[in-house]
Amino acid sequence: MLADLARRAVDLAAGALEAVRAARRHPPRRVRLERFGAIVQLVAPRALVFVDRAYARTLLGAAATWPDPETALGDVPLSAPLEAHLQITNKCAAGCVGCYTGASAEGAPNELDLAGWCRALDALADAGVFHVALGGGESAALPWLGDLVDHARRRGIVPNLTTSGLDGLPGLLAIADRFGQINVSLDGASPATYAAVRGFDGFARADAAVRALRARKRAVGINVVVTRHNFAELDAIFAYAAARRLSEVELLRFKPSGRGARAYADLRCSDAQHRAFLPTILAAAKKHAVRVKVDCSYTPMLAHHAPARALLAELAVYGCTGGDFLVGAKPDGRLTACSFAAPPPPDATGERPRVEALAAYWDRPDAFGAFRTWRAAAEPCASCTYLALCRGGCRVVAAHTAGSAAAPDPECPRVVDHGRAAAARPVVRLPLL
Amino acid sequence: MTRPARGKILAIKWGMNPNSSSLGIDVTFLLAGATALAIATPVIGALLRWRKPRPTPAPDAG
Numbered sequence: 001m002l003a004d005l006a007r008r009a010v011d012l013a014a015g016a017l018e019a020v021r022a023a024r025r026h027p028p029r030r031v032r033l034e035r036f037g038a039i040v041q042l043v044a045p046r047a048l049v050f051v052d053r054a055y056a057r058t059l060l061g062a063a064a065t066w067p068d069p070e071t072a073l074g075d076v077p078l079s080a081p082l083e084a085h086l087q088i089t090n091k092c093a094a095g096c097v098g099c100y101t102g103a104s105a106e107g108a109p110n111e112l113d114l115a116g117w118c119r120a121l122d123a124l125a126d127a128g129v130f131h132v133a134l135g136g137g138e139s140a141a142l143p144w145l146g147d148l149v150d151h152a153r154r155r156g157i158v159p160n161l162t163t164s165g166l167d168g169l170p171g172l173l174a175i176a177d178r179f180g181q182i183n184v185s186l187d188g189a190s191p192a193t194y195a196a197v198r199g200f201d202g203f204a205r206a207d208a209a210v211r212a213l214r215a216r217k218r219a220v221g222i223n224v225v226v227t228r229h230n231f232a233e234l235d236a237i238f239a240y241a242a243a244r245r246l247s248e249v250e251l252l253r254f255k256p257s258g259r260g261a262r263a264y265a266d267l268r269c270s271d272a273q274h275r276a277f278l279p280t281i282l283a284a285a286k287k288h289a290v291r292v293k294v295d296c297s298y299t300p301m302l303a304h305h306a307p308a309r310a311l312l313a314e315l316a317v318y319g320c321t322g323g324d325f326l327v328g329a330k331p332d333g334r335l336t337a338c339s340f341a342a343p344p345p346p347d348a349t350g351e352r353p354r355v356e357a358l359a360a361y362w363d364r365p366d367a368f369g370a371f372r373t374w375r376a377a378a379e380p381c382a383s384c385t386y387l388a389l390c391r392g393g394c395r396v397v398a399a400h401t402a403g404s405a406a407a408p409d410p411e412c413p414r415v416v417d418h419g420r421a422a423a424a425r426p427v428v429r430l431p432l433l
Numbered sequence: 434m435t436r437p438a439r440g441k442i443l444a445i446k447w448g449m450n451p452n453s454s455s456l457g458i459d460v461t462f463l464l465a466g467a468t469a470l471a472i473a474t475p476v477i478g479a480l481l482r483w484r485k486p487r488p489t490p491a492p493d494a495g
Contacts, residue, residue, distance in 0.1 A: 030486035055440025085453040135453025160451035183451040295455035316446035339454040
């Protein structure tokens with residue numbers, strides 16, 4: 001036990017040193033003014049700190065001025081996203097049955113090249129974006145990934161990466177130190193579970209990638225798409241992360257997007273699993289002393305356990321923040337509210353918004369459609385005390401299951417209970433006159 | 434003379450998000466609850482004041 005704690009302390013300290021060294025080579029953006037005050041980036045510990053205007057003035061002095069009246073955090077969209085999720089290619093030959101991008105060996109039509117993505121990074125840096133999460137397809141296999149990452153660093157953006165670990169590992173190992181955090185997608189703690197979720201057994205190769213990356217870098221974790229097939233294995237997944245001395249486990253809800261739309265009915269978690277999600281993961285995180293992150297679409301499942309709203313707010317726990325805290329970009333550069341969402345409709349000129357033109361689109365009153373209209377949510381969200389944090393749950397699940405991106409997340413336990421209560425209510429038929 | 438308001442830290446988003454499909458939220462603090470966060474927040478405040486950010490870092494245009 002003491003040895004475990006000592007090992008964790010060493011990993012934490014060494015990880016902080018790695019982050020400080022990387023920040024010295026390429027200083028990341030430190031601060032961005034917002035209507036509520038400012039967001040300040042810390043390198044060690046790695047954090048984005050949201051402060052009010054009075055606090056910002058104590059840090060920035062006379063440089064901190066705002067043209068508009070102060071609002072509370074969350075009252076209006078941020079001035080720009082915190083992070084952008086760039087699907088820099090849709091090439092990937094793995095063929096996972098639930099791939100949310102529908103990736104293929106051929107990739108997508110009109111994929112941007114290095115110069116195109118560098119222009120996108122320039123636009124994001126100019127807008128004030130702090131981080132990018134690079135994904136695909138399999139981005140690690142791109143020969144120019146290192147050049148792109150260097151460009152992000154030069155522009156003050158911290159690049160992070162998700163990889164399947166199935167392709168491009170030697171090249172990735174050579175540039176691993178340039179990333180803030182690298183996570184390997186690993187959807188099970190055993191070959192059988194990995195195969196049940198992905199449709200083939202890639203466990204040994206993904207595990208080899210985890211071990212090789214962890215030997216080069218401390219900020220390495222795993223992304224786990226939680227499905228009904230691996231839910232029972234969550235404790236084993238945390239045990240795996242502890243054994244490999246990983247920095248985090250990030251748990252993702254299965255989304256009906258790409259090939260995932262066809263596999264959704266088979267892979268999505270049950271209502272009982274959603275209700276058991278929070279206690280299950282916290283017990284596993286505590287038992288194995290591993291840091292746990294969850295994706296924003298899990299906020300309804302957190303709220304189900306009625307945690308203190310103030311605590312959630314202080315931890316920046318928000319539900320759907322697509323088109324606000326985050327944006328996505330398709331391989332051809334089209335802008336999206338999040339990676340799972342379809343691009344916004346074309347404007348009067350027939351053009352869809354592009355990531356290189358983020359700033360021009362961001363402040364449009366109709367920008368990102370239903371992703372920004374959560375304040376007008378229907379019941380049972382409208383009367384939910386967590387609405388300002390949860391924002392109605394996942395828009396992509398709502399669009400697929402309820403037929404409208406503006407509908408309450410149909411898998412939220414509160415929404416499920418509301419539906420059951422409505423169905424159980426006796427129908428009163430008035431006599432016809 | 435009145436002291437200028439010190440203001441407050443509204444929220445802390447811990448870590449970085451490598452996942453290119455959603456915003457990763459660190460919920461480890463839910464294990465320890467508000468007390469742990471109440472301890473961590475002043476430490477973060479001290480770090481902010483120790484290394485005050487420059488207003489505009491003007492990153493290299495590459």
